[in-house]
Amino acid sequence: MMMNPDAVEENQEEGNILVWLTGLAFLAAMVAIFIYVPTEQTEGVVQRVMYFHVPSAWLSFFAFFIVFICSILFLWKKEREWDIYAHASAEIGVIFCSLVLITGPIWARPIWGAWWVWDARLTSTLILWIIYVAYLMLRTQSDAGSMRARYAAVLGIVGFLNIPFIHFSVLWWRTFHPPPKVITNEGIGKGMDPTMLATLGISLCAFTLLYFLLMGVRVRQEKLKDEIDRLKREKLYSA
């Protein structure tokens, strides 16, 4: 996988635009969260944690969906490129899933009176986190090569199957976790105040842009690592 210098320059320009867009989106999100959105009457200020918690959850699920797609493509086409995308996305997914598992209890303590309850949504999210931490451990522990990538791809696909279960768990069982408020039976956004919905939308956009920014950097990094390894191997064999 050779890196074209023109393509690298073009990618850097796109990266700079993305940095600015992400920065602006986060600035808008902060203004909305701290100034624009009204304080929820029953939960108080802590309800604003949701504007970080829900986008973090969305980002991690989206990242794991990309792992799922790229893992399938890797097993099918056997191209290293798809493995790089899956690896980078899994790492970002685990970071944001960790934030979900930390911000959730911070919200729950004053609202439920407990940091953690073993209900279906919380437990299945914890299982998802454990699966993808195992995925990253597999990548660092086992020897490099296509077999490692193949095992990781299988785990990446199996892990994603947990996500529909997480989503529907609040509808299938009686859980402590609140039911979906954005997509409800009444329609999209009908279960929320319009200002709260707008704030959540801005925050979701900011987190999604952050995902693409981090993905771009991590993918470039992995490709550079591959290039260095290739040059080292070439030098070793030519010596």
Add this chain to the structure above:
Amino acid sequence: MDNQWFFLAANVVVWGGIIYYVYTIRQRNRALEKDLELLKETLSKEG
């Protein structure tokens, strides 16, 4: 409800997490750049 400290804690966790992750990415980038420079030096000495 006086629970703003929980909101502050959540902010610290989210921003701390994101900044720490970006920091680790930068560290890895620096290590790769160092590796690349070393490789270039070795190759230019031989070439």
